[in-house]
Amino acid sequence: MKDKLSTLYQKDGTKKLLASLVSILVGLVVGAIVVVLVGLFNPRISLTGAWEGVRLVFFGLFSTGRDAAGSLTWGFNPTSMGNMLFRAMPLIMTGLSVAVAFKTGLFNIGAPGQYLFGTMASLMVALSLPTEKMGVFLVWIIAFLAGTLAGAVWGAIPGMMKALLNINEVLACIMTNWIAANLVTWAFDASNFKNVAESTKSGYVYKTSFNGVATAKLGLDKLFPGSQVNAGIFVAILAAIGMYILINKTTLGYQLKACGSNRHAARYAGIKDKRNIVLSMAIAGALSGAGAALYWLSGNTEFFWSTYQSLPAIGFNGIPVALLAVNNPIAVIFTGIFMSMLNIIGLQMSNLTAYNEYLTDIIIAVIVYLSAFALVIRMLFESHGKKKAAAKGAPPKGGDAPKPDDKANGKGGEQA
Amino acid sequence: MTFLIQQTLVFAVPLMIVALAGVFSERSGIINLALEGIMIFGAFIGVLFVRSMQLSGAFDAAKQAGDWLSLQGLELLAMLAAAVMGAIFSLLLSFASINLRADQTIGGTALNLLAPALVLFLIRVLVNQETLNMAKGDAAGWFMIKKSTFGIDKNTNIGFLGETLINKVYLATYVCIILFVILSIVLYKTRFGLRLRACGENPQAADSLGINVYHMRYAGVTISGALAGMGGFVYALTTSNCASTGDVAGFGFLALAVMIFGNWTPLNIAISSLLFGLFKCIAAAYSSLDINGDGVYMLSQIGISSHLYRMLPYLITLLVLAFTSKGSRAPKAEGIPYDKGSR
Numbered sequence: 001m002k003d004k005l006s007t008l009y010q011k012d013g014t015k016k017l018l019a020s021l022v023s024i025l026v027g028l029v030v031g032a033i034v035v036v037l038v039g040l041f042n043p044r045i046s047l048t049g050a051w052e053g054v055r056l057v058f059f060g061l062f063s064t065g066r067d068a069a070g071s072l073t074w075g076f077n078p079t080s081m082g083n084m085l086f087r088a089m090p091l092i093m094t095g096l097s098v099a100v101a102f103k104t105g106l107f108n109i110g111a112p113g114q115y116l117f118g119t120m121a122s123l124m125v126a127l128s129l130p131t132e133k134m135g136v137f138l139v140w141i142i143a144f145l146a147g148t149l150a151g152a153v154w155g156a157i158p159g160m161m162k163a164l165l166n167i168n169e170v171l172a173c174i175m176t177n178w179i180a181a182n183l184v185t186w187a188f189d190a191s192n193f194k195n196v197a198e199s200t201k202s203g204y205v206y207k208t209s210f211n212g213v214a215t216a217k218l219g220l221d222k223l224f225p226g227s228q229v230n231a232g233i234f235v236a237i238l239a240a241i242g243m244y245i246l247i248n249k250t251t252l253g254y255q256l257k258a259c260g261s262n263r264h265a266a267r268y269a270g271i272k273d274k275r276n277i278v279l280s281m282a283i284a285g286a287l288s289g290a291g292a293a294l295y296w297l298s299g300n301t302e303f304f305w306s307t308y309q310s311l312p313a314i315g316f317n318g319i320p321v322a323l324l325a326v327n328n329p330i331a332v333i334f335t336g337i338f339m340s341m342l343n344i345i346g347l348q349m350s351n352l353t354a355y356n357e358y359l360t361d362i363i364i365a366v367i368v369y370l371s372a373f374a375l376v377i378r379m380l381f382e383s384h385g386k387k388k389a390a391a392k393g394a395p396p397k398g399g400d401a402p403k404p405d406d407k408a409n410g411k412g413g414e415q416a
Numbered sequence: 417m418t419f420l421i422q423q424t425l426v427f428a429v430p431l432m433i434v435a436l437a438g439v440f441s442e443r444s445g446i447i448n449l450a451l452e453g454i455m456i457f458g459a460f461i462g463v464l465f466v467r468s469m470q471l472s473g474a475f476d477a478a479k480q481a482g483d484w485l486s487l488q489g490l491e492l493l494a495m496l497a498a499a500v501m502g503a504i505f506s507l508l509l510s511f512a513s514i515n516l517r518a519d520q521t522i523g524g525t526a527l528n529l530l531a532p533a534l535v536l537f538l539i540r541v542l543v544n545q546e547t548l549n550m551a552k553g554d555a556a557g558w559f560m561i562k563k564s565t566f567g568i569d570k571n572t573n574i575g576f577l578g579e580t581l582i583n584k585v586y587l588a589t590y591v592c593i594i595l596f597v598i599l600s601i602v603l604y605k606t607r608f609g610l611r612l613r614a615c616g617e618n619p620q621a622a623d624s625l626g627i628n629v630y631h632m633r634y635a636g637v638t639i640s641g642a643l644a645g646m647g648g649f650v651y652a653l654t655t656s657n658c659a660s661t662g663d664v665a666g667f668g669f670l671a672l673a674v675m676i677f678g679n680w681t682p683l684n685i686a687i688s689s690l691l692f693g694l695f696k697c698i699a700a701a702y703s704s705l706d707i708n709g710d711g712v713y714m715l716s717q718i719g720i721s722s723h724l725y726r727m728l729p730y731l732i733t734l735l736v737l738a739f740t741s742k743g744s745r746a747p748k749a750e751g752i753p754y755d756k757g758s759r
Contacts, residue, residue, distance in 0.1 A: 038541055107521055161734075167741045170449065170521065171676065174669045175737075178730040186723035308726055309665065319525060356540040361533030369508070369526035373518035 016326045019374045023324065024338070027367035031057045031359055038355070045354045053355050057363070060345030066352065080348070082220070082227020084340045086298070090115075092236040092336035093291025094318025096243050097155075097284040099327040103247055104280035105260035110158055110173030111288045112315025113180035116307065117154040118289025120184045122147030123296050123303060126208040127193050136212050143213065144293045151289015152282045154180060159281025163274035169281070177315075181308050188305035195302065204302035214299030232294040236336075239287065243329040246283075256280050288315065320364050323371040339364065418580045420694075423701055425589055428693025430455075430651040433592045434671035435678060435685045436599060437643035442680060443603065444636025445616040445629075445749045449524025450509050451644045452668025453531030456660075457505045458645025459652035460535040462498035463548050463660040466490065466558075470551035479558065484565050488587050491559045491653070495588060495646050502645015503638045505531070510637040514630055517753035528668075536662040548660040555658035561585050588650045599643075600682035612636055616747035619754045629754050644668065673733045677740060680747060688736075695729040 032054045039050025052072055056063060061080055064073045094111045101108035126143035158172035188194065188205060195204045208214060215230040247253040258266040259276045267273045291314070296303060321339050325331035342364060346357030434451055441448035469475055469490060478486040509527055512518040539548045550558070563570060563583050574583070603609040614622040615632040623629050651664055674692055678685030702725045 034537075042541060109525070161738065165738050165741050167737050168676070171669070171673055171737065172734065174666065175673065175730045175734045178666055179727055179734070182723050182727040182730075186721060186727075189723065308723070310663075316529070320529070323522060354541075356537060358533050358537035358540060362530065362537060365526055365530035365533050368529055369512065369523065372512055372522040372526055373516040376516045376518070 016328075016374075017331075020324050020326065020331075020335075020371070023367050023370035023374065026370055027363045028057055030366045031363040034359065034362060035355060042354075049353055053349065053353050056345060056349050056353065057359070060348040061341050063348045063352065072352065078224045079226040080344050082224025082229035084337065084344050085220075085224070085233050086228040086230070087340035087343050088337040089232045089236045090291040090295040090314050091317055091321055091339050092240060092333055093294065094288050094315055095321030095325065095332040095336050095339075096240055096318075096329055097287035097291070098318045098322035099325060099329060099332055100243055100247070100256075100287065101280055101284040102322060102327045103253075103260050104256045104277060105263070106159075106162065106169050106277065106280060106284075108155070108173060108281065108284045109170055109316075109319065110155060110176055110281075110285070111318045112311035113173070113177035114151040114154045114285040114288035115292045115312050115315040116177075116180045116184045117285075118147035118151040118292030119296055119303060119312075120187055121150035121289070122293035123205055123208065124187075124191065124193065126213040126297060127206055127211050129211075131212040136214075139211075139213050140215065140297055143208070143297055144290065147293030147297075148286045148290040151292065152286035155285015155288065156278055156282040159278040159285075162281070163277040177311055181311055185306055185308040188303075194305065203304055203306050205305050207299050207302050208297055209299035213297060215294070215297055228298065228300050230298050232298060235294060236291070237333055239290065240329045240333045243287075247329060252279075288318070317364065320368045320371075323368055323374075326374070418576070419701075420697065421580050422585065423697040424690065424693045426654045426693075427696040427700070428689045429589045429592045430647045430654070430667060431671050431674050431692055431696075432596055432686055432689040433650070434644050434647035434668060435674040435689055436596055436682060437640040437647065438672055438675040439680055439682065439685065440599070440603070440612070440636050440643065441640035442675070442747050442750045443613050443616040444633045445619060445747060445752070445754065446510065446513050446633055446637050447520040447524065447751045448506075448509065448637065448640050448644075449521055449672070450506065450527035450531075450668075451640075451671055452664065452666065453524075453528040454502045454505055454641050454644035455648030455651065455664045455668045456531040456535055456662060458498035458502040458648030459664060460538070460548065460660040460662070461501040461645065462494040462649025463550070463652055463658055464542075465494045465497040466658060467548065467551045469493075470553075479553070484561070487558055488561075491587055492591065494653075495591065495649055498649035499642040499646040502648065503642040505645065506637050506641020509641075510634050513753065514633050514637075517755070520751055520753075532662040535660065539660065539662065546661065550658050555653055559586060559588075559653065559658070561587060586650075586654050588653055592647070592650055595643075596682070596686070599639075603682065608635075613747070615754075616749055619749050620758075623754075623756065633754070644671075647671075670729065670733065673737065676746075677733070677736055679740075679745060692729055692733065695732055699725045699728055 035053040035057060036050050039045045039047065039053065045053075055072065059074065061084065062074050062077060063080070064075045064077045067073045094115060097111050097114065098108050122143045125146040126139060129139045129142065131139050154176065158167075158169050158176055161167040161172045162169040193205045195206050197206075197210075215232045217229075218231040218234075220229045220231065220233075221227070245253075247257065255266070255271045255276050256279070258269065258271055259273050259280070263273045263277075266276075295301070295314070317339055321332060321335045324335040324338070342360040343357075346360035349359060350356045434455060437454075438448055438451055475486065475490050477483075478490075505527070508530075509520075509523050512523040512526075513520045536546070539546065542548065561582060561584070563572070563574065566582070568574060573579070603612065611622065611627050612632050612635065614627065615629050615636070619629045622632070648664060648668075651667055652658060652660055670692060671689075674685060674689050678688045702722070
């Protein structure tokens with residue numbers, strides 16, 4: 001039994017998992033420390049307020065509000081749970097988008113732009129096709145595919161610039177992000193999808209439910225009453241499983257990974273590196289676009305179309321989701337749900353205490369910072385494991401050989 | 417024309433100084449993707465400094481008496497505060513990427529996520545709104561140099577050069593230009609600059625000659641952080657009325673593009689930041705831009721959508737990168753953690 005435990009401990013995957021868990025824990029603790037510090041220095045926040053804040057940082061998902069006496073109550077909160085799953089849906093998709101690009105050695109910081117393009121295409125299609133003639137389901141499918149395709153096209157552009165012109169994909173992605181923000185604003189400004197029916201909604205596009213298009217609930221609304229959750233979460237999980245199979249079980253996936261670990265060696269081995277880079281970015285873009293389609297086709301949120309000054313945070317939050325999952329598509333499902341849990345915690349904090357939702361962004365940033373040197377944390381575990389193994393007189397097993405997906409210093413020496 | 421030149425400078429100078437910040441970091445071998453985040457943080461610190469000075473009432477007498485010298489002193493102090501805190505903030509990046517040999521792109525991204533989150537969190541806690549403004553008055557009233565500053569009447573014409581250079585300008589702009597020149601000389605004409613650049617090209621060789629690569633890289637990133645923090649405050653002061661919103665509209669990333677377009681050399685960076693400043697200026701003020709002073713607003717009359725003008729700086733950046741990327745030469749060792757043991 002003890003032997004089994006130590007072999008489990010020696011496994012690479014276990015170490016990655018442990019490193020991620022340590023990052024999460026430290027991130028939450030830092031969040032709690034910030035809460036306490038601010039509580040100490042701010043006269044508006046009492047000590048009990050700070051203690052409530054700390055408890056919410058860790059257990060905010062199970063908060064059910066305040067009772068008549070004003071103290072926090074805890075328990076199963078179906079609305080929070082359901083909304084967590086709803087918000088996890090696009091996060092899983094953008095997380096997958098970043099993770100797949102990472103596997104090919106590309107840093108897809110362009111997810112916000114791809115997400116915006118997916119938003120534009122899916123909303124426009126869903127609002128313009130006649131639902132009474134074609135049926136709601138068909139329109140939903142077409143709109144979803146349109147969003148996916150638009151994201152793929154927008155992702156392929158920086159991919160092509162990287163492959164053909166050797167422009168740093170980070171820069172190309174950032175520029176295409178802002179171009180997308182302006183283009184989308186322009187397109188909606190010129191369109192007639194702007195909400196004019198409700199006077200309070202100026203600046204917003206119609207919900208897709210205005211045209212009768214909304215993702216099916218499949219009974220999830222019974223399970224989590226009062227929340228926005230719908231069947232889209234299943235689509236996101238299926239996409240993650242699909243990506244896992246693509247990356248790990250197909251020739252294409254192997255080629256993508258080979259390009260990621262060493263582009264020149266891959267070309268020497270007869271792999272078309274340029275094609276694979278473009279393809280990888282197109283897949284990444286398609287995932288982001290599909291995430292946007294899932295979110296907006298749910299039909300319960302309006303899109304604020306005048307978006308040229310800001311980029312959607314969901315796109316950027318795909319980066320921590322992917323990093324925390326160490327680019328493993330299956331793990332992305334869980335880290336995506338974790339990130340949206342943080343999101344819910346932030347909402348609970350601003351609703352129930354004097355703190356605000358930006359605290360969770362701080363926690364996320366700390367987690368990303370730690371995952372930058374996850375390698376060091378992993379090495380700490382490794383030396384610890386080795387000592388144990390040496391003490392028992394057994395040679396340390398495996399886990400040291402560099403894998404194609406190991407991103408130790410894969411980014412080195414790449415320039416525009 | 418005066419307006420065009422002044423507005424271009426307003427956008428170009430923060431770009432220029434932040435791009436130089438990028439140069440110092442990358443020339444020492446560390447990719448500083450965190451420029452945007454450090455700018456956001458620096459802007460917040462500078463505004464906070466000005467605000468707390470105003471609240472403490474230390475400069476009220478000077479403002480009342482119209483003592484513009486001490487007001488300019490306050491501006492310089494705020495720039496200094498932003499620079500110091502920017503440098504301290506950048507230590508997070510140097511620690512991760514130099515001591516822990518972390519992935520520099522991810523480390524920079526973490527700082528880019530952290531800065532707006534921290535700034536917005538603090539602004540909300542401090543003033544319970546989304547923007548941190550000056551406590552009283554506005555940037556123009558407190559810090560702008562005008563004709564009246566020198567005791568000249570508003571309606572006197574002081575010639576084209578005078579109107580352009582000393583009317584309705586900020587001292588910060590000129591300080592940045594002077595700093596830019598000095599630091600460019602430091603980078604190219606001093607022993608320190610040579611050693612710094614060596615660490616970005618071939619750290620092993622530099623180490624073999626007794627240069628401490630870790631120290632040099634720390635120096636590079638710290639100077640970079642100071643400049644970016646200052647640039648962030650200058651941006652907030654000159655373009656958004658000395659307000660901090662947890663956002664600098666992608667200027668840090670634009671500065672990175674300027675740096676790459678300028679091929680990591682100061683002179684080219686100065687030229688390209690002027691170019692981008694011009695496009696930014698057109699995007700921001702095309703409708704009120706009267707180029708030759710005949711009362712005709714040409715750019716708004718051609719009938720091109722405002723959306724296109726806003727998109728232009730980014731579109732041009734991308735196009736320019738597409739055409740120049742083949743000839744660009746980045747520091748050779750940038751992005752690679754230095755390991756004494758490796759060859």
